[in-house]
Amino acid sequence: MRAQKTALAALALVAGLSLTACQGNEDSAAGSDDSGSSSSSSSSSAASDSGGGGDARQGGDDNATNTGDDTATTGSADADEGSGGGQINTGPCKTANLAFSTAHGMGEGDLMVTLKNTSDACSLKGFPGVDLKADNGGGGISAKRSDRTAPAVVLKNGEETRFTLHTPRNDTGGSGVDIVSIVVTPPNETHSKTLPVSLNLPVSDSTGSNVTVDPVGSGKQ
Numbered sequence: 639m640r641a642q643k644t645a646l647a648a649l650a651l652v653a654g655l656s657l658t659a660c661q662g663n664e665d666s667a668a669g670s671d672d673s674g675s676s677s678s679s680s681s682s683s684a685a686s687d688s689g690g691g692g693d694a695r696q697g698g699d700d701n702a703t704n705t706g707d708d709t710a711t712t713g714s715a716d717a718d719e720g721s722g723g724g725q726i727n728t729g730p731c732k733t734a735n736l737a738f739s740t741a742h743g744m745g746e747g748d749l750m751v752t753l754k755n756t757s758d759a760c761s762l763k764g765f766p767g768v769d770l771k772a773d774n775g776g777g778g779i780s781a782k783r784s785d786r787t788a789p790a791v792v793l794k795n796g797e798e799t800r801f802t803l804h805t806p807r808n809d810t811g812g813s814g815v816d817i818v819s820i821v822v823t824p825p826n827e828t829h830s831k832t833l834p835v836s837l838n839l840p841v842s843d844s845t846g847s848n849v850t851v852d853p854v855g856s857g858k859q
Contacts, residue, residue: 644755713730727792731760738822740781740833749803749835751822753854762791762854764825768803770837770849773816778837781851788825799855806848808840815839827856 654661735757743750765788768781781803791799808814817837823830840843 647748647839653740669794676855728758730826731755731793731824732757733824733827733831735760736824736831738821738831738833740835743802745804747807747837749805749820749837750800751803751820751833752798752800753793753824755795757795759794761794762793762799762825764788765851766801766825767821767823767830767855768851769850770805770817771819771821771823771832773818779817779846779849780821781849782847784850784852786852786856789855791855801854801856802852804848804852805837805839806845810840810842812841815841815845 725853731753734790735755736752737755737756739752741750742748751766765783770779770781772778784804793799803820805817815838817835817839819832820835821830821832839849
């Protein structure tokens with residue numbers, strides 16, 4: 639009888655040890671599952687952070703795109719204002735931006751001088767300076783201002799205006815003096831333009847005083 643009790647006790651002890659071992663294995667498996675879950679959570683968090691980085695790059699692209707568009711727009715606006723199509727008055731016309739030409743006027747001895755704007759819109763007001771040069775290379779004659787009132791003239795790109803140079807007619811019967819060029823200085827400018835002309839003036843003490851010039855934009859345009 640004692641032997642049976644001892645055997646039963648031994649079996650119970652073995653069973654208890656087996657049960658404990660099984661529980662230990664289950665706890666270990668559970669720990670492993672928890673570790674896997676933690677690893678999965680970390681991976682998910684990393685992926686989320688990586689997605690945030692993608693958004694930042696997209697924002698950078700947007701910024702780059704906007705900056706490029708803004709720059710292009712500003713450049714276009716500057717170009718429009720710079721060329722202006724002749725719409726913006728940029729101040730007094732410069733000699734370098736004017737094309738000059740001459741033609742004989744209605745009256746004998748009158749010379750029409752045309753000034754054409756080749757750049758942005760500009761303005762002219764006043765009398766031009768005009769010096770007449772003879773073929774012998776002499777000192778020449780400086781035109782005096784007439785009594786006309788000087789109007790304000792604004793020239794867009796491609797537009798033109800004129801002034802008239804009045805010279806005395808040579809009816810003395812003599813050979814007179816041949817004027818082969820005039821030196822024109824626009825109002826409010828210091829740079830001049832030399833133009834070829836063909837004029838014959840009488841030789842007298844009053845010749846110089848009879849050479850007059852009208853303001854730019856006066857008379858018939």
